[in-house]
Amino acid sequence: MMHSPLLVRLALIATTASLLSACVSVVSVAPANNPVASVVPSNGPGSKVKMTDAAKVAVVLPKGSDPKAGPAPFGSTYKPLPSQLTALVGGHILTATGEEIDSGTVVIDGGKIVAVGKDVQVPAGAKIVDAKGKWITPGIIDIHSHLGVYPSPGVESLSDGNEMTEPNTAHVWAEHSVWPQDPGFNRARAGGVTTLQILPGSANLFGGRSVTLKNVPALTTEGMKFPGAPYGLKMACGENPKRVYGHKGRSPATRMGNVAGYRSAWIQAASYKRKWDDYRAKIAKGEKADPPERSLNLDTLSGVLAGEIRIQNHCYRADEMATMIDISREFGFKISVFHHSSEAYKIADLLAKEGICYATWADWAGFKMESYDGIAENAAIGQKAGACVIIHSDDPIMTQHLNQEAAIAMGAGARMGLPVSRADAIAWITLNPAKGMGIDDQTGSLTPGKNADVVLWSGDPFSVYSTADTVFIDGAVVFDRKDPRYQPKSDFELGQPGEGVHP
Amino acid sequence: MIRKTSLIAAASALSLLAALPAAAQTIAIVGGHILSQGPAGDIPSGTVLIKDGKIVAVGTKVAVPADAKIIDASGKTVSPGLVLPSTSLTVAEVEQIGDTIDDSAGKRMGAAFDVQYGVNPNSALIPLARLSGVTRAVVTPVLGRGGSGGHKDDGADDFSGSFEDGEASLFAGQVATATLAAGVTEAVVKAKIGMALDLGEAGAAYAGGSRGAAIVLMKSALDDARHYARNRTAFDMGASRPYPYSRDDLEALIPVVEGRMPLLVRVHRASDITQILKFASEQKLKLILEGAEEGWMVADAIAKAGVPVLVDGQADLPGSFETLGSTLQNAGRLNAAGVTVAVMGSRDYNNLRQGRFNAGLAVSYGLPYSAAMASVTINPAKIWGLADRIGSLEPGKDADLVIWTGDPLEVTTYATSVFIQGKEQPMTSRSLELAERYRPGKSDYPPAYR
Numbered sequence: 001m002m003h004s005p006l007l008v009r010l011a012l013i014a015t016t017a018s019l020l021s022a023c024v025s026v027v028s029v030a031p032a033n034n035p036v037a038s039v040v041p042s043n044g045p046g047s048k049v050k051m052t053d054a055a056k057v058a059v060v061l062p063k064g065s066d067p068k069a070g071p072a073p074f075g076s077t078y079k080p081l082p083s084q085l086t087a088l089v090g091g092h093i094l095t096a097t098g099e100e101i102d103s104g105t106v107v108i109d110g111g112k113i114v115a116v117g118k119d120v121q122v123p124a125g126a127k128i129v130d131a132k133g134k135w136i137t138p139g140i141i142d143i144h145s146h147l148g149v150y151p152s153p154g155v156e157s158l159s160d161g162n163e164m165t166e167p168n169t170a171h172v173w174a175e176h177s178v179w180p181q182d183p184g185f186n187r188a189r190a191g192g193v194t195t196l197q198i199l200p201g202s203a204n205l206f207g208g209r210s211v212t213l214k215n216v217p218a219l220t221t222e223g224m225k226f227p228g229a230p231y232g233l234k235m236a237c238g239e240n241p242k243r244v245y246g247h248k249g250r251s252p253a254t255r256m257g258n259v260a261g262y263r264s265a266w267i268q269a270a271s272y273k274r275k276w277d278d279y280r281a282k283i284a285k286g287e288k289a290d291p292p293e294r295s296l297n298l299d300t301l302s303g304v305l306a307g308e309i310r311i312q313n314h315c316y317r318a319d320e321m322a323t324m325i326d327i328s329r330e331f332g333f334k335i336s337v338f339h340h341s342s343e344a345y346k347i348a349d350l351l352a353k354e355g356i357c358y359a360t361w362a363d364w365a366g367f368k369m370e371s372y373d374g375i376a377e378n379a380a381i382g383q384k385a386g387a388c389v390i391i392h393s394d395d396p397i398m399t400q401h402l403n404q405e406a407a408i409a410m411g412a413g414a415r416m417g418l419p420v421s422r423a424d425a426i427a428w429i430t431l432n433p434a435k436g437m438g439i440d441d442q443t444g445s446l447t448p449g450k451n452a453d454v455v456l457w458s459g460d461p462f463s464v465y466s467t468a469d470t471v472f473i474d475g476a477v478v479f480d481r482k483d484p485r486y487q488p489k490s491d492f493e494l495g496q497p498g499e500g501v502h503p
Numbered sequence: 504m505i506r507k508t509s510l511i512a513a514a515s516a517l518s519l520l521a522a523l524p525a526a527a528q529t530i531a532i533v534g535g536h537i538l539s540q541g542p543a544g545d546i547p548s549g550t551v552l553i554k555d556g557k558i559v560a561v562g563t564k565v566a567v568p569a570d571a572k573i574i575d576a577s578g579k580t581v582s583p584g585l586v587l588p589s590t591s592l593t594v595a596e597v598e599q600i601g602d603t604i605d606d607s608a609g610k611r612m613g614a615a616f617d618v619q620y621g622v623n624p625n626s627a628l629i630p631l632a633r634l635s636g637v638t639r640a641v642v643t644p645v646l647g648r649g650g651s652g653g654h655k656d657d658g659a660d661d662f663s664g665s666f667e668d669g670e671a672s673l674f675a676g677q678v679a680t681a682t683l684a685a686g687v688t689e690a691v692v693k694a695k696i697g698m699a700l701d702l703g704e705a706g707a708a709y710a711g712g713s714r715g716a717a718i719v720l721m722k723s724a725l726d727d728a729r730h731y732a733r734n735r736t737a738f739d740m741g742a743s744r745p746y747p748y749s750r751d752d753l754e755a756l757i758p759v760v761e762g763r764m765p766l767l768v769r770v771h772r773a774s775d776i777t778q779i780l781k782f783a784s785e786q787k788l789k790l791i792l793e794g795a796e797e798g799w800m801v802a803d804a805i806a807k808a809g810v811p812v813l814v815d816g817q818a819d820l821p822g823s824f825e826t827l828g829s830t831l832q833n834a835g836r837l838n839a840a841g842v843t844v845a846v847m848g849s850r851d852y853n854n855l856r857q858g859r860f861n862a863g864l865a866v867s868y869g870l871p872y873s874a875a876m877a878s879v880t881i882n883p884a885k886i887w888g889l890a891d892r893i894g895s896l897e898p899g900k901d902a903d904l905v906i907w908t909g910d911p912l913e914v915t916t917y918a919t920s921v922f923i924q925g926k927e928q929p930m931t932s933r934s935l936e937l938a939e940r941y942r943p944g945k946s947d948y949p950p951a952y953r
Contacts, residue, residue: 152820153827183821239599345941346950363856363934366628368599377938384943397817397849404860407914415917416938464863464914497773497797497828498821 066291067299074175076225078214083475085109087122088456091131096138096431096445100423106136108452111475116446129470135461137426138445139194139453139473142399143312143359143433144339144392148198148213148221149174151182152396162201163208167245167252168265170233171296172208174200178221181490183498184396189215189479190487190503191400192455192468195226197437199234199339202314203244205252205261207234209300210312212437214473217488230438232336233304235262237315237324238370259323266331269301276302310336310438316370318346325354337436339392342374348385357388357436361398362408379406379428380413383420390436391428402429407462422462451475467503529554530925531567535576535906540583540881541895545873551581553902556925561896574906574920582876582911583895584638584903584923585859588813588845588883589767589793592628592640592855593681593690594621607645608676614698614724614759615751616676618644624690628855629683630932635856636905636918638683639692641887643767643793644676646701646709673709673721675699677755678767680889684923696887697791698759702770702779703825718778724748725786728756765789765888767813772825773797780808791886793847794818795837797828802840811843811886814878816861834862834878835869844870845886846878863912875912901925 061069086108093101095116107115107123115121122128149161160177163169178198188196194215200207211221212229237258246253252261275292282289303309311328315321315338328335338344341358342365344351351358365374382389391406393399410425427445434444443451452475459466470486471479480486481503493499530553537546543561550565551558560566567573596603605621622642632640678697681690700706702717710717727746731753737743738750746753758764768779771794780801783790792798793813798805805812814834821827838844846865848857862875870878884894892901902925909916921928940953 153823155823187819345938348941348943365934366597369597372597373937375934375938377934381938381941381943396820400819401817401864404864404914408856408860411915411917412938414915416935416942418943462915464860464912465867467867493821496821497800498830501799501828501830501832502819503831 065294067294074173074222074225076227077220077222078216078218078225078227079223080111080474081216081476081478083108083111083452083472083477085123085126086129086472086475087120087126088129088131088136088454089122091134091136091456092460093136093446094138094423094426094461095447096427097447098423098427100421103132104136106131106446106454108454108472108475111452113446113448113450113452113454115448129456131456133459134469135457135459135466136446137192137455137457137461138430139443139455139471140192140402140429141195141197141433141437141444142188142193142393142402142429143197143337143390143436144394145188145196145198145396145399146201146394147184147188147196147396147399148178148180148182149200150396151179152184162203164201164203164244167204167241167261168206168297169200169204169208170206170265170298170300172200173211174198174208174234175211175221175225178211178213178224180218180221180224181492183490183493184399185215185217186488186490186493187396187502188399189471190468190481192403192457192461192471193399194453194455194471194473194478195434195437195439195443196399197232197312197433199232199312202234202236202240205236205241205258206265206297206301207236207314209309210234212439216473216478217490226439226442228439228442230308230310231300231303232310232312232437233300235311235313235315235324237313237320238317239368240314255320259327262324262327263330265301266305266327266333269298269305270331272298273302273305304333305331307334310334310436312337312339312436314339316340316342316374318343320370321347322350325350325356336438337390340371340394342371342378344387345375345378345381346373348382348387351382352385352387355388357390357432358382359390359392359433359436361394362391362405362412364398376409376412377416377418379409379425380416380418380420383413383424384418388432388435389428390432392433403457403461403466404464405429407464410462422460425462528925529568529571530574530902530922530927531565531571532574532576532581532904532906533567535579535581537561537896538580538582538876538911539896540877541897541900543896548577551896551902551904553922553925556902558896558898558900558902558904560898576906579919580907580909580911580916581896582636582905582907583880584893584905584921585636585879585911586845586883586887586889586894587632587637587640587855587858588847588886589643590640590847590855591645592632592637592642593623593626593683594618594642596623596626596628606642612676612749613752614674614676614755615749616644616674617679617694617755618642618676619679619691619694622679622681622691624681624684624687627933629690630685630929631934632855633683633685633921633923633928634918634930634932634935636859636907636911636921637855638903638905638921638923639680639884639889639893640683641678641680641696641883643678643697643699645699646673646675646705646769673700673702673706673717673724674752674756675701678887680887682923684926685928693889695758695764696889697765697767698755699767700769702768703772703775704823705769714775714778718782722782722786724752725756725760725788728753728760732757732760759788760786762787762789765791765886767791767793769793771796771823773800773828775825776801777804780804780810783810784808796826796830796833798842799830799833799836799840800828802837802842805837806841811845811882812837813845813847813883813886814865815849816846816865817849817857831864831868834865834875838870838874838878843882843886844874844878845883846870846875859912860914863910863914866912872912879912 105120210232212226213224344358363376431444434440454472456470552560591606594605608616679694706717846862881894884890906920
């Protein structure tokens with residue numbers, strides 16, 4: 001496929017066209033209907049190969065002019081740490097797919113989960129981990145994190161989470177703000193967090209691209225990037241954009257200003273997308289065409305319209321979430337996840353029907369008017385309605401205790417007669433965020449074939465007394481509470497008073 | 504304290520009024536696992552007898568009078584009501600709505616600021632706190648902009664490193680304690696029980712930018728208070744030397760310099776703790792520390808000075824250069840050194856559920872369970888001089904107690920009954936009403952009719 005006759009023919013046509021016309025400065029070989037060209041500029045090594053190949057045939061193109069030509073920029077360089085054939089034996093397992101298995105075994109091989117169950121044969125040569133009395137869950141996934149972009153220490157020099165200079169900053173990418181030495185990554189790992197979505201702040205209508213990271217220590221952000229994870233676009237409803245820009249004496253200063261701002265941007269994005277689609281169609285037919293001028297901002301927005309980038313929408317109030325759904329219909333895109341969503345329980349049926357996940361805290365609420373109606377029963381009511389419920393942190397402390405945050409929400413459900421089982425509640429912090437981030441084919445549950453992102457807990461993870469004892473990412477031990485060799489410290493922590501007092 | 508039954512919510516008021524037992528009633532809570540935090544210790548199955556709002560007996564062999572209302576607590580746990588050791592609860596409602604925030608003095612005063620006047624017994628957050636088993640709040644003023652804590656979800660960074668000269672004194676103001684009982688018109692139980700002060704980076708910023716200035720200014724203020732106390736007449740006649748602080752501020756500091764009123768100092772770095780311990784010893788001040796993330800590094804000195812510490816049980820990040828040594832082991836290590844520890848949640852009044860969970864968390868990091876229970880009950884009571892009335896289930900004390908579905912420090916546990924001064928509290932809140940309104944189910948009418 002990489003050397004399909006179609007591509008070769010197109011390349012020839014394109015080359016000829018550029019030779020004939022001096023005014024064509026940018027030529028793309030990527031027609032809109034070509035599966036190679038429609039690959040998301042993601043982190044996947046697979047797509048990188050295809051892109052490189054496509055670029056090869058478009059030798060005359062100035063680099064960087066076509067968002068779909070060439071390798072995806074800032075590609076993942078993540079390499080799993082060394083792992084070995086391992087069997088966690090005799091543990092109490094929550095698979096996050098609704099199963100609770102008492103005294104079961106999880107087998108990890110080649111970085112993948114290969115077997116989960118009660119009557120699993122331990123393969124010969126496996127390293128055996130005695131999990132008796134312990135619990136085993138998938139790695140915790142925090143879908144709303146600002147680690148790295150708002151790192152510790154929280155000093156201005158390191159604070160890079162919010163490009164509060166214009167209401168639409170869809171062109172900024174959170175990964176360019178991440179400081180990989182943030183000690184918060186280490187604390188989160190000690191709390192069982194294996195995967196994080198790092199988001200830009202919420203001052204803007206369009207805050208920029210998110211990045212999905214494996215929670216491994218690395219020198220670069222690329223070294224943490226989750227291969228193949230789609231990008232997200234952070235959007236924000238309500239008070240933050242209108243307050244930030246209203247105070248600057250510019251739009252948006254009201255919620256209606258917010259909505260006008262979203263719609264204006266989507267109109268531009270649709271136009272941009274059409275120009276590129278037209279251009280690619282012409283090139284595909286061998287016609288002469290001028291490529292549109294590339295816009296980083298509209299690359300992201302049109303990526304949403306193409307279904308390649310997922311909307312991660314900070315939105316508290318029920319009525320505003322409904323408005324955002326209306327906007328998504330008007331412009332033909334999909335909202336993946338509402339974040340914070342303090343009032344999701346008021347429209348749980350709608351969110352379930354629309355297939356939109358909502359990420360919330362248990363009961364962190366009341367700090368502003370749009371969070372005034374936040375209740376601890378939010379998750380349990382959504383669970384009852386069949387919605388995809390996520391518990392998130394948005395906080396470098398809470399991310400370390402997402403299991404307990406889920407437990408608070410579970411307890412509140414029980415109190416109002418809407419009990420949620422542990423088998424279901426664990427999905428709030430594992431499989432459901434994986435779904436919301438579009439990585440559930442790779443992680444989020446203890447399912448054979450998925451990445452071995454696993455936490456071995458000292459006990460019931462829904463207890464305040466339980467701790468994450470051993471954490472695996474892609475089958476490798478990345479944290480061990482009892483073994484200092486697996487308790488990484490960031491460069492910043494060395495020689496500081498806190499060195500050696502964690503976990 | 505004035506104890507009039509008033510309405511908290513018009514709709515439920517009448518039924519509530521009817522439901523409230525008379526204070527004179529005798530109540531026997533039987534069969535519960537009692538964590539008394541007093542001389543009675545832990546009782547696997549016992550009785551707490553309440554009469555006229557006071558505890559009259561705790562034990563396994565308590566005779567229950569024939570006229571007593573009997574509450575079966577078998578299978579449940581009974582503990583003293585929890586005490587928030589430092590909070591903005593009752594003086595702060597919605598963080599981002601400045602008009603609802605009364606926990607700081609602003610520009611006009613410092614030490615004289617008296618938080619008691621802002622206490623609102625009808626705060627919608629009080630029922631929420633009660634449902635979390637909290638029966639008493641120690642309301643402490645904060646320095647500067649008010650509405651401390653809270654969740655900053657827009658990343659609007661608050662690098663408030665500088666304040667205008669003369670904006671306020673270093674002192675945040677005077678502490679009060681409030682009951683969280685429903686149906687009271689006056690919630691303040693005792694005012695002026697402490698003086699709050701921020702040191703470290705915040706104090707330095709107030710003092711013009713550095714720690715050296717903060718301590719010198721503090722010493723100067725205390726010296727002035729002593730001087731003023733000896734020269735009131737001269738001051739009134741305009742014959743004393745000028746003071747940079749107002750008469751009100753100086754008056755407020757007199758009990759502090761006389762060692763009658765504890766000084767609550769928010770401090771974080773080990774070296775700052777050392778300095779304030781030394782300073783307090785020289786000045787003969789009665790000290791309480793809050794925060795003290797690096798307290799474990801100087802735990803022995805804190806213990807030797809007999810200074811209690813209010814610890815945020817979750818703090819484990821080097822969030823600033825004064826908390827580089829933050830660790831979850833702080834509470835456990837301080838306790839092991841002999842320091843009286845009260846565990847608090849973050850100060851966020853919207854996050855007040857966190858206190859008891861933080862105590863539970865500390866258990867996993869070296870704090871013995873008994874010390875963890877004490878850290879949210881009897882210890883905060885002792886620290887604030889309230890232990891003669893509250894903090895444990897002991898005959899003679901106020902009947903502030905909670906019946907729980909299980910271990911009070913466990914995340915999935917919740918309170919099923921709360922008593923304050925012997926009165927059974929309504930187990931509802933604005934949040935629960937919202938949850939009920941949106942309980943899954945079909946209706947032809949909008950939720951507003953539910």
